[in-house]
Structure formats: C-alpha cells, structure tokens
Amino acid sequence: MSADIHTLAGAYALDAVTDIERAEFARHVAGCESCAQELAELRATVGRLSDATSLTAPPNLKASVMAAVAQTRQLPPGRDPEAREAMKRSRGWRGWAAAAAAAVVLAAGGGVAGYAISNSRVRDAQRAASAAEARNAQINAVLTASDARVHTDRLTAGGQVTVVVSAKLNEGVAVLADLPPLSNDRVYQLWLLYGRQAKSVGVMNPHVLAGTQLFGGVDGATTFAISAEKAGGAPAPTLSPVTSVNL
Amino acid sequence: MTSSRGDARREHSEPGRLEAVPSVDSPPDAEELLGRVARGDERAFEQLYDVVAARVYGLARRIVRDPAQAEEVAQEVLVEVWRTASRFDASKGSATSWIFTIAHRRAVDRVRSEQAGADRLQRVATIETPYDDVVEEATARLEKTQVRRCMAGLTELQREAITLAYYGGYTYREVADLLKTGLPAIKTRMRDGLIRLRDCLGVTVG
Numbered sequence: 001m002s003a004d005i006h007t008l009a010g011a012y013a014l015d016a017v018t019d020i021e022r023a024e025f026a027r028h029v030a031g032c033e034s035c036a037q038e039l040a041e042l043r044a045t046v047g048r049l050s051d052a053t054s055l056t057a058p059p060n061l062k063a064s065v066m067a068a069v070a071q072t073r074q075l076p077p078g079r080d081p082e083a084r085e086a087m088k089r090s091r092g093w094r095g096w097a098a099a100a101a102a103a104v105v106l107a108a109g110g111g112v113a114g115y116a117i118s119n120s121r122v123r124d125a126q127r128a129a130s131a132a133e134a135r136n137a138q139i140n141a142v143l144t145a146s147d148a149r150v151h152t153d154r155l156t157a158g159g160q161v162t163v164v165v166s167a168k169l170n171e172g173v174a175v176l177a178d179l180p181p182l183s184n185d186r187v188y189q190l191w192l193l194y195g196r197q198a199k200s201v202g203v204m205n206p207h208v209l210a211g212t213q214l215f216g217g218v219d220g221a222t223t224f225a226i227s228a229e230k231a232g233g234a235p236a237p238t239l240s241p242v243t244s245v246n247l
Numbered sequence: 248m249t250s251s252r253g254d255a256r257r258e259h260s261e262p263g264r265l266e267a268v269p270s271v272d273s274p275p276d277a278e279e280l281l282g283r284v285a286r287g288d289e290r291a292f293e294q295l296y297d298v299v300a301a302r303v304y305g306l307a308r309r310i311v312r313d314p315a316q317a318e319e320v321a322q323e324v325l326v327e328v329w330r331t332a333s334r335f336d337a338s339k340g341s342a343t344s345w346i347f348t349i350a351h352r353r354a355v356d357r358v359r360s361e362q363a364g365a366d367r368l369q370r371v372a373t374i375e376t377p378y379d380d381v382v383e384e385a386t387a388r389l390e391k392t393q394v395r396r397c398m399a400g401l402t403e404l405q406r407e408a409i410t411l412a413y414y415g416g417y418t419y420r421e422v423a424d425l426l427k428t429g430l431p432a433i434k435t436r437m438r439d440g441l442i443r444l445r446d447c448l449g450v451t452v453g
Contacts, residue, residue: 007431010438011419015348015355016412040340040452042438045445046351047344049413052394055305058318062296065325069292072326077285077333 006035013042020162020175023143024150139214142166142173151224151245155180159209163224163245172218172247174202176226179209179242186228190215191237193223193244203233221247277342285332292329299343300325303350310354310416320357324350340452355416397447405440408433 005028011017012025029035142148145166152162159179165172174190182188190202190213201215225241227234277298283291303324308317328346335345398406404426411422423433444450 007434007438010409010436010441011412011434013441014409014412014419014437015352016417016419016422016437018418036339037452040338040344041445041450042441043348044340044344044450044452045441045448046413047341047347048394048444048448048450049409050302050306050347050350053305053309053414054301055308057300057304057321058314061300061304061318061321062293065296065300065322066289066293068322068326069289069329072330074285074287074329075331075333 006032009035009038009042013039013046018175020143020150020164020173023140024148024164027144027146027148135214138171139173139212142169142171142214145169149247151247153243153245155243157242161224161226161243161245163247165218165247167218170219171214171216172221172224174213174215174224176204176212177210179226181207181209182228185231187231187233188242189227189229189233189237191225191227191241192217192221193225194220195222198225198236200233200235203229206231218247223247277346278337281328281332281335281342281345284329285335295328296325299328299346302343302347306347306350307354309414310351311357316357317354320354321350324353327353351413358416393448394444397444400447401440401443402436404428404432405436405443408436409440409444412437 005025008017008021008025012022017025029039143164145168147168148164148166150162150164152160154160157180160177162175162177163172164175172192176188179188184206187206188204188208189200190204191198192201192215193199199217199221201217202213204211223244223246225237225244227237227239227241229238277295280291280295280298284295300321304317304321307320307324308314311317311320324346327349335342339345340348398409401409407426408419408422408428411417411425412419415422417425419433419437420430422437423430426433428436
C-alpha cells in the first residue's frame with residue numbers, strides 16, 4: 001500500500017478521496033518531507049483553479065459573515081493535524097453524514113439504521129444519531145491512530161473492502177463498497193479469524209452492499225473475512241469466504 | 248503638486264515616467280492579513296473578505312450549484328477562516344491556498360452529504376449528461392484566465408479528471424467510472440496533470 005499511496009497526491013490535493021484515504025495519506029505525508037513539499041505545491045496549484053470560477057458574492061453575505069464573526073470565538077494557536085480536522089468535521093449529524101457519505105458508506109449498524117428513518121421518527125433518530133456520533137468518533141480514532149494499518153482488497157466479482165486496524169486500540173474498521181448483490185436469502189457476514197477460530201464481527205442487513213463496521217478483538221486476529229450467509233448470520237462461516245484480508 | 252508629499256514623490260520619479268500607483272492588481276497581502284486575523288483583528292478580516300470572498304463564493308456556487316446553499320457554504324468557510332486563523336501554517340502553503348482548500352472541502356462535503364451513499368453511486372452510474380456539461384461550463388469560465396491556457400496544455404484525460412474532481416466534487420473512483428478509466432490511471436493523471444499545471448502556472452511554495 002505504501003508504494004501506492006504516494007500516487008494519491010493528486011487526488012488528495014483535489015479532495016477527490018474518501019475520509020479513510022485522506023487520513024491515510026495525511027499520515028503518509030507526516031513522515032515524508034518531499035511528499036509534504038509536493039503536496040503543498042499541488043494544493044497551491046489547485047487553489048489557482050478557483051481563479052476561474054470567481055463570482056461576485058451576494059451583497060448581504062459580507063454583513064452576515066461579519067455578524068457571525070463577531071459572535072465566534074477563535075481557536076488558540078496550536079497544531080491542527082488532519083486528524084483533528086477529521087474529528088471536528090465528523091461532529092454533529094451533518095458532519096457525521098458527510099463523513100459517512102464521503103467514505104461512500106451506508107453502514108449496517110443499528111445507529112445508522114436509526115439515521116435512515118430520521119424523518120419519520122425524530123426522537124428515535126436523535127438517540128440513534130448520538131449513538132452514531134459516538135460510534136463515528138470511535139471509527140475516526142481507529143482511522144487516525146498513529147499505528148493504523150490499512151489493507152485493501154478488490155473483489156474479483158466487484159466491490160472493494162478496506163480494513164483499517166490499530167493494534168494499540170485493539171480495534172478495527174471495515175469499509176465495504178459496491179459488494180456484488182446476493183440472492184434473496186443471503187446476507188454478508190464479517191469475520192475475524194484467529195488461526196482456525198472464527199468470530200463474527202457483524203452481519204449486514206439483506207440487500208445492503210456497502211457499509212462501515214467497527215469491531216474490537218483485533219489482538220491475535222490473523223485474517224479479516226467476509227462470507228455470504230443466511231439472513232441473520234451463522235455462528236461460523238459455512239461457505240468459503242467472498243474475500244479475506246490478511247492482517 | 249498640492250501637497251509637499253506629492254512633490255517629494257515627484258522628486259524620486261524620473262521625468263516622463265509613469266508613477267507606480269497602488270492598483271487593484273496588488274491587493275493587501277493575504278498572509279499579512281491572516282496573521283492579523285489570527286490576533287483577532289476584525290478589520291483585517293474584513294479586508295481579507297474582500298480579497299477572497301468572490302473566489303470562495305464562486306467555487307461554492309460552481310460545486311454546489313444552488314445559490315442559497317452556496318451562500319451558506321461560503322459563510323461557513325469564511326467564519327471557519329476566522330475561527331481557525333491561528334492554525335494556518337505558512338510552511339505548508341500560502342494563505343489563499345489554505346483558504347481555498349477549506350472552501351473546496353466544505354463545498355465537496357456538502358454535495359457528498361446531499362447525495363449520500365448508494366443513492367449517489369447509482370446516480371453516478373446512471374447519470375445522463377455525465378461530464379460534457381461540467382467540462383464545458385468550467386472551460387468557458389476558464390477562458391478569462393491564465394489557468395485556461397495551462398489547462399489547455401494538459402492531455403484530455405488529465406484535464407477531464409481534474410475538472411471533474413475539482414469543479415464537479417467527484418471522488419477519483421467516481422471520476423474513473425465517468426471516464427471509464429482504471430483507478431491507477433486516474434490517480435496518475437490527476438497527479439501528472441497537477442504537476443504540469445504547477446509548472447505552467449509557475450507555482451512555488453517555500
């Protein structure tokens with residue numbers, strides 16, 4: 001991955017990456033001086049692209065910005081790594097939705113199901129949103145952990161699995177995108193394998209083909225795997241996995 | 248001639264030469280303004296607003312499209328600049344580059360959250376007028392600037408990839424889908440294209 005990550009500089013400078021890739025690349029740049037220089041130059045170049053779209057701002061914008069500024073406390077000086085930026089942006093439901101969407105994610109967890117019905121059941125959704133927020137903070141902690149390791153696998157049948165693991169936190173995050181559709185009675189189930197032992201770390205709902213899952217118990221796990229199982233999941237993988245990623 | 252100051256200046260300039268006058272081409276230095284903003288100077292912020300607001304708003308408008316939402320995004324961005332001014336790190340690039348990075352990211356976050364998840368993917372997969380519109384409109388605007396000349400020096404794939412990502416707010420995966428090109432190629436085109444633009448525009452940092 002690390003040889004590959006460097007080619008992401010252009011996409012990163014253009015903001016054409018997911019939150020995971022953003023965190024991953026920021027970590028890469030932090031330990032690579034020439035990359036930091038290249039990135040600064042590419043960002044400055046990208047900044048010039050906004051010359052082309054310059055447009056007179058609405059006349060009332062200035063007054064409302066100045067009014068907001070008069071009521072906004074400034075941050076004290078300090079380091080502002082991408083990690084903290086990511087945390088900040090993910091706070092609140094809108095930030096949360098943005099982070100989730102940027103990762104092209106429809107999560108399988110309960111908190112997220114709550115979010116999906118927020119229009120019809122506001123109170124439930126609020127409870128779910130705060131759960132989702134807490135969960136999202138945990139996910140961000142894994143993604144931005146100093147020892148985070150990123151594993152990516154593209155499935156032959158389509159779709160992509162990215163697994164980020166932090167040994168220090170003993171937690172991992174799996175991001176699934178574009179998984180191939182399954183026949184009606186099958187769902188995707190996620191596993192951690194410890195040698196020949198398997199532990200279920202999540203069962204996706206029927207017809208859900210993308211999602212983010214947070215899981216613990218990373219310590220000692222050798223492999224992350226996904227299998228197709230009957231709805232509700234199985235106690236142990238019954239078929240050979242759709243994909244497996246060595247950790 | 249009416250003031251001694253005018254006379255003094257005249258003494259310094261050679262006869263027959265035009266005097267240099269402060270013009271709209273040399274706006275107040277954004278770095279200096281941002282430094283004062285970091286110390287809580289609202290008047291400096293107002294001046295900074297005048298320097299960057301049109302580009303912040305224009306970019307938001309280009310990406311988000313909806314004028315009311317673009318205005319909201321622009322306001323969020325500008326207030327964020329005020330709030331986090333002390334975190335600006337000149338070693339990582341210029342003040343305007345920092346501001347437009349915030350602006351672009353905010354605008355992109357807005358479109359991505361609006362078109363969340365699978366819905367957006369589907370939309371991308373079945374999109375009817377995929378990129379001609381985006382490319383053409385952006386290109387039309389680019390005509391006025393040096394940026395256009397440099398964009399014209401890119402290969403078609405480089406230009407389309409950068410245009411879709413920057414003005415369209417698409418991820419490189421979506422760009423790869425739209426242009427029916429593999430992911431590694433798209434990543435490479437974006438980077439190579441930006442490097443070529445950098446050299447053409449004479450962008451330097453540090």
